[in-house]
Amino acid sequence: QQQVKQSPQSLIVQKGGIPIINCAYENTAFDYFPWYQQFPGKGPALLIAIRPDVSEKKEGRFTISFNKSAKQFSLHIMDSQPGDSATYFCAARNSGGYQKVTFGTGTKLQVIP
């Protein structure tokens, strides 16, 4: 059972555009929602994260929007650059136990010059 659904699977935008990646979850026990960026052949790197009591968080050109009632959250990349071309994973962490992190299936972003 996929607990974190991510879309789209791939995305192509022009430089300066604002790609938006969406995620939805079902488990109300999730208490922390990180986004990871992964380049080919590398491990995922933490990009930005949000807790469900916050509706929006900005760090540089990256913004997370969070809708707790709809159980949805999204990543916006402002003024996208070719160097942002990577695969992005949303994730959700359980509040209890060992705080298991469940990942979405990833979005491959290509920013063309």
Place this chain on the structure above:
Amino acid sequence: DTGVSQNPRHKITKRGQNVTFRCDPISEHNRLYWYRQTLGQGPEFLTYFQNEAQLEKSRLLSDRFSAERPKGSFSTLEIQRTEQGDSAMYLCASSLMALRTTGTQYFGPGTRLLVL
């Protein structure tokens, strides 16, 4: 460098051979995780250590897989009698669980395994 390190970065082996991977977490982190990632998918949880204790194992972790974290420092993941289906990227992550910390997991670069 204070990040998570993994060795080797790449491993090619023949079916039936045993392989062992090593992970060195961020030094003050008390939690260590192993994940497996196949092409086009997100990382899937395999197992988790709190200090030296292995507290959780996924159903993905068959009897051929074993992980250790002696003395709560580095960890090893061994796969016995490898199968072609074991070909994947094996990722290690670590986190610090303490008061006023987020417990964010930080990933290493991974070990890419190819079983021929």
